Each structure stands twice: as structure tokens, then as C-alpha cells.
Amino acid sequence: MNLNYNAGTGRWECETEFSERHLPKNAGFRWAPAPLKHWWTADPLIAVKLADHTDPKTATGLRAAVAAATALQQASAAASRATDANVEIPVPAGLSYLPYQKAGIAYAMARKDVLIADEMGLGKTIQAIGIINTKLAARDRVRALVVGPKIALINWRGELTKWLIKPLPVGIATTKVWPDTDVVVVNYDILSKLAGRLRAVEWDIVIYDESHALKDEKTARTKAALGGKGQSPIPAKRRLFLTGTPILNRPIELYPMLHAMGLPEASNYFRFASRYCDGRRTRFGFDASGASNLNELQEVLRQSVMVRRLKADVLTDLPEKRFSVVELPCDSPALGNVVAAEREALERAEQEETRLRAAVTLAKKGGNEAAYRAAVANLKAGRSAAFTEMSRLRHDTALAKVPQVVEHVADVLGSVPDAVLVFAHHADVIERIVAGLREAGYEPAVITGATSDAERQRAQDDIQGGRRRVFVGSMRACGVAITLTAASTVIFGEQDWTPGIMKQAEDRAHRIGQRNAVLVQHLVLDGSFDATMTKKVAMKGDVIDAALDEVTDDADDPSVSGGMDVDPERMCPSIAA
Structure with a gap:
């Protein structure tokens, strides 16, 4: 030889x-x-x-x-862990990338295919859009395809609209409608049904969000995305694979991605499985479910295709609390019905309020104190009725979206190493979330208004001691006297009228003893009242610091008893304002 x-x-x-x-x-x-x-x-x-x-x-x-x-490998491994980079990345006015996000974008731009495996909450989406922006800075048009779970499509559209440096049209593809847009967002479940459409374009960038969805090379979605057995992959000049899921628990799940990316170590299934998955032949066939040589595999990935930072690596870059609004798709008749009912109720409330406010103005001009006070009383009664109806409808909406909330929480539990806190308002909503998580294989620690002191302590200790990974609680029952710093992810399945109540709940994680930045997510149904309100109060600086409880404040306005000097404009802010 x-x-x-x-x-x-x-x-x-x-x-x-x-x-x-x-x-x-x-x-x-x-x-x-x-x-x-x-x-x-x-x-x-x-x-x-x-x-x-x-x-x-x-x-x-x-x-x-x-x-x-x-x-080159040593430089790549260092870049894979980098928390800053001396590069200029195009960004829309008023926005900025955190230093480690710039480093991630720089790492990805040096490679055709890359795995962005930052821990959940560090902004993989923003980094992916930053890569599009880098291309877009020199061109008027970039063709980009985003593939993700159905629950994430609306958020991708919103983040693209917010972060792109040029207003590229963004559309969501379905089996019935293919958008004529530069950026197309599509969910994994329908990839195989859109094979012709997807391959009719050579995409400048294809982004696979939550790319652990491609862990099984035998599934239709993986074949449609990455190719296999005579099927070509979706054509792309550059591919980004995004996942925050701990990637080395079952290394074989990485194989389809790494093989598609051309990693030499993943050129052969059995060789990869034998080296990194403790692969061996058994009487039941070849078993690749184990793990071996994990340190070597991590270095191989860092030296070639993977950038990965943990919260602890970049904690100094992160604000103490980060907030995001996660819009869940309204993609079933039941969900459509509850959102439509909310919309109709809001329209009726606005029409009635306009009529009652006009009556207050007319009475004030007429100078009749009794008529004026009667008109103000009618206004207060009308707004109280609208508030009651809206509260009922929000409850209906919260119940209808429980399956999506459970799905999202389960995804998050697979993406973070520590515990997750889930808060809701209504007892039956909490019960259904708990039941759904149990069905998904998780046993939550639970605190509601009916929980005894001993049970409250046990639930807290189970989370803090690592015996349970998910906590479900009533936000009003958990506002004080509980420490849950073993979690750094807080998810609200419902919104409270009073933001202070939610702040108290999220501060169960954000308190002395917390070593990580806390991520707070608000799950809202697309098109719902909560979506409208939460976006309005959350999107300025990504901080929820405005009130959702305006509808209740004016009922106790002392100026109502002050005779003819009351200002009906202060009295009557619209429920939807």
C-alpha cells in the first residue's frame, strides 16, 4: 500500500x-x-x-x-464558543444584536451549512435573520425558505418583519396556497406534499428551525428536506439548522443533519453509529441508541459546523429578564370560533361605548346634574357588562388553546436543561394543562388556591430539588412566598388583566438564588384579544410594563363623584385600545 x-x-x-x-x-x-x-x-x-x-x-x-x-480546527472551535465578534452586521434602525449573536452570525457566514445550537432563549431566530440581512445588504432580493413546526410559523413571520433590513414580502405556505413572496415559511408536516414547489427554486438560504424534527432519516419530512433514496434535497446555496435541544443525549439523532451537511465523520451510518452511538449488533438488529466518545463528537462538531453557547456563557450580555410573545396559530374551527366570538364582542362593546359616551357628553352640555350622573352610571354599567363578557370569552379561548400550550411546553422541556414554570388563571385551564403534560410523560408540581401549605412546600421542594422539571400554578396563588429559582423559563398560558399579578408570578424564578437570565414567554392565540393587547404592551423594548387592567381602573375613578368636572374621555378608554 x-x-x-x-x-x-x-x-x-x-x-x-x-x-x-x-x-x-x-x-x-x-x-x-x-x-x-x-x-x-x-x-x-x-x-x-x-x-x-x-x-x-x-x-x-x-x-x-x-x-x-x-x-483551522482550533480557530473554528474557538469561534464556536465565541461570545463577541468585531464585525458589523446590518440591522434595522432602533434594533441591535447582542455581542454573542454577532459572533454566531459571523461563524455561520463562514460556512455553507451550519448548526446553530445555542441554548433556548439566546436568539437563534435573530441570528438566522442576521445572516439573511448580511446577504440583503448587497442585494435587493434574497429568496429564503423557513421550515419550522406549525406552532412557530406566525412568530417567524413577525420576527422577519421586525428584523429584516429591507421589507421583503413574507408568506406562510399551506397545501392549498403557495405565497408569491421572497420569503416563504412552511411547516414540517407538509413538506412532502410541497416537494415540487420547494424544488422549483434554488433558495439563497433555507432555515430549518427546531431541526431536531429531522432526527429520523426514514420519515417523509426528513426525506423531503434533506433527500434520500432517489429524492434530492431542497436546493439551497446555504442551510441553517437551528435547535436548542441538548444534542448529545442520543447522538444518532444528529446523523441525518450531519450527513446532509457533508461532515466526513457522518459519511457512513454504521461508522458514525459505532463511533459515537455505542452502535452494536444484537439479536434484534443493529442498536444505535447509545452514546460514546461524546467529547470527541462535540469537538468534531465545533471544529466544523456547530456554534453553541449556553446562557451561562453569555449571561453578562443578557438583560435580567427577557420577554417574548409567542403567537399560536389559529388553525382549527374551534380556535377560529373562539377568536371570532371575541372579535364580535369587541365590536359590540365599542359600538355601545360610543353610544354611552355620546350620552354622557350630551348630558354634560345640557347642564342637568341628575341626567349627567345617570349617563355616567349607564356608562359604568355598560363597561362592566362588556368586561364581564370579555372575561368569559377569554376563558373560552384559554381552554381552546390548551393543547397548543401543552405542545409548546413539552417542546421547551426538551430544549432547556432546567425546570420550566407554567402559569395560568382559571382552575379548569390549569387542570387541563396538568392532564396534557401528564399525557406527554411529565409529572408536574402543582400549586393552586386549593393547595394546602404542606403541598405547596412539597411542590416547591420538588422543583428546587430537581425531582420534577415542570411546575404548573395559578398566578394569583403563586405571587408570594415561593422560590422557584431552579427554573429560568417562565411560560404564561393565560394573561391576567393586571400585569402586576404576572410580574409577581414570574419573579418566583427571578429572585435571589437565580444564576441565569430569566426568559418569560406569553402564549397567545393569533388574532385573539390577548394577542392584540400583549403585543401592544410588550413590544416596546420587549418589556411588559403597560397595563392590561385599564378597564377596571375607571370604575373606581374618584372624579366620577366630582360633579360636572369629570372628563368622559378619561372615563371611557376602549377595551381594545
Whole structure:
């Protein structure tokens, strides 16, 4: 056997006797079938394993190539952990990237395919859009495809609209409607049904959000996305795989992505499984469910395709609390009905309020104190009735979206290493969330107004002690005297009229003893009253600091008893304002 370097192909090649074939194979060489019939590799770090089988001149060149490749790997591994970068990334006016996000964008821009595996809440979406912006800065048009879970599509549309430096049209694809837009957002479940559409374009960038959805190479979605068995992958000049899920628990789940990205270590399923998945043949077949050589695998990924930072790595870059509004898709008749009922109630309330406010104004002009006070009383009664109806409808909406809340919480539990806190308002909503999580395989710690002192302490201790990973509680029953700093993710399945109540609940995690930045998510149904209100109060600086309880404040306005000097404009802010 003799190892040679082919300058024309940039490969190290060797021919072997049959008895020697295991040497290049075990080193990681690939076999070129007839007519070439030799082993080859383009990676000097693989070729050097056979350095004893080459001539001095080739060995000298190989050593130089190994030194260069090693330096490149070390630089890549450092960049994979970088928390800052001295680069300018285009960004819309009034927005900015955090230092580690700039570093992630710079890492990705140096590669055709990249795995952005930052821990949940660090802004993988923003980094992906930053990569689009880098392309968009030099061009008027970029064709981008975003593939994600159905629950995330609306948020992607909103974040793209917010963060793109140029107003590219963004559309959500369905099996019935293909949007004529530069940026198309589509969910994994329908990829195989849209194969023709997806392959009719060579996309500048394809983004696979929550890319652990592609963990099984046999599924239709994975074949549709990455190709397989005669099916080509979705054509793309650059691909981004985004996931915050702990990626080394079952390494075999990484194989389809890594193989598609051309990672040499993932060129062969059985070789990858044997090295990193403790793969072995059993009487039931080949078992690749284990894990082995994980430190090596992590370094291989960091040296080649993966950028990954944890909250603890970038804590100094993060605000103490971060807020996000997660819009759940309104994609079923039941959800459509509750949102439509809310909309109709708001329209009726606004019409009635306009009529009652006009009556107050007319009475004031007439100078009749009794008529004026009667008109104000009618206004207060009308607004109280509207508030009662709206509260009932919000309750209906909260019940209807429980399955989506459970799905989202389960996804989050798979993406963060610590505990997750879930808060709601109504007892039956809490009961259904708890039941759904149990069905999903989680046993929550629960605190409601009916929980005894002993049970409250046990629930708190179970979370703090790591015995349970998910907490479900009534936000009004959990506002004080509870410490849940084992969690740094807080999710509201319902919104309270009073933001102070929600702040008290989220501060169960954000208090002395918390070592991570706290992420607070508000789950709202697209088109619902909560979505409208929460976005209005949350999107300025991403901080929820405005009131949702305006409808109740004026009922106790002391100026109502102050005779004719009351200001009906202060009295009657619209419920939807």
C-alpha cells in the first residue's frame, strides 16, 4: 500500500491489497469504485493516519497540510464558543444584536451549512435573520425558505418583519396556497406534499428551525428536506439548522443533519453509529441508541459546523429578564370560533361605548346634574357588562388553546436543561394543562388556591430539588412566598388583566438564588384579544410594563363623584385600545 497526493483532485489516494483494505477503511478513507478502485480522502487529518505508507516528499506536504488543518480546527472551535465578534452586521434602525449573536452570525457566514445550537432563549431566530440581512445588504432580493413546526410559523413571520433590513414580502405556505413572496415559511408536516414547489427554486438560504424534527432519516419530512433514496434535497446555496435541544443525549439523532451537511465523520451510518452511538449488533438488529466518545463528537462538531453557547456563557450580555410573545396559530374551527366570538364582542362593546359616551357628553352640555350622573352610571354599567363578557370569552379561548400550550411546553422541556414554570388563571385551564403534560410523560408540581401549605412546600421542594422539571400554578396563588429559582423559563398560558399579578408570578424564578437570565414567554392565540393587547404592551423594548387592567381602573375613578368636572374621555378608554 502506498499513499499519494493527487494535486488535480486535492485528495490523498491509496491502492491496497485485499488483506490491507481495513487500514484505510478504519482510518476514515472513502472507497472510489470502478474504474478508479482506490481509497481516498480530502482530509489531511485522516490521511495522516497512514503517513507511514507514503514517500518522504508526500509526508512533508502532508505534515504541512495537517498543521494548517489543525490551526483551522482550533480557530473554528474557538469561534464556536465565541461570545463577541468585531464585525458589523446590518440591522434595522432602533434594533441591535447582542455581542454573542454577532459572533454566531459571523461563524455561520463562514460556512455553507451550519448548526446553530445555542441554548433556548439566546436568539437563534435573530441570528438566522442576521445572516439573511448580511446577504440583503448587497442585494435587493434574497429568496429564503423557513421550515419550522406549525406552532412557530406566525412568530417567524413577525420576527422577519421586525428584523429584516429591507421589507421583503413574507408568506406562510399551506397545501392549498403557495405565497408569491421572497420569503416563504412552511411547516414540517407538509413538506412532502410541497416537494415540487420547494424544488422549483434554488433558495439563497433555507432555515430549518427546531431541526431536531429531522432526527429520523426514514420519515417523509426528513426525506423531503434533506433527500434520500432517489429524492434530492431542497436546493439551497446555504442551510441553517437551528435547535436548542441538548444534542448529545442520543447522538444518532444528529446523523441525518450531519450527513446532509457533508461532515466526513457522518459519511457512513454504521461508522458514525459505532463511533459515537455505542452502535452494536444484537439479536434484534443493529442498536444505535447509545452514546460514546461524546467529547470527541462535540469537538468534531465545533471544529466544523456547530456554534453553541449556553446562557451561562453569555449571561453578562443578557438583560435580567427577557420577554417574548409567542403567537399560536389559529388553525382549527374551534380556535377560529373562539377568536371570532371575541372579535364580535369587541365590536359590540365599542359600538355601545360610543353610544354611552355620546350620552354622557350630551348630558354634560345640557347642564342637568341628575341626567349627567345617570349617563355616567349607564356608562359604568355598560363597561362592566362588556368586561364581564370579555372575561368569559377569554376563558373560552384559554381552554381552546390548551393543547397548543401543552405542545409548546413539552417542546421547551426538551430544549432547556432546567425546570420550566407554567402559569395560568382559571382552575379548569390549569387542570387541563396538568392532564396534557401528564399525557406527554411529565409529572408536574402543582400549586393552586386549593393547595394546602404542606403541598405547596412539597411542590416547591420538588422543583428546587430537581425531582420534577415542570411546575404548573395559578398566578394569583403563586405571587408570594415561593422560590422557584431552579427554573429560568417562565411560560404564561393565560394573561391576567393586571400585569402586576404576572410580574409577581414570574419573579418566583427571578429572585435571589437565580444564576441565569430569566426568559418569560406569553402564549397567545393569533388574532385573539390577548394577542392584540400583549403585543401592544410588550413590544416596546420587549418589556411588559403597560397595563392590561385599564378597564377596571375607571370604575373606581374618584372624579366620577366630582360633579360636572369629570372628563368622559378619561372615563371611557376602549377595551381594545
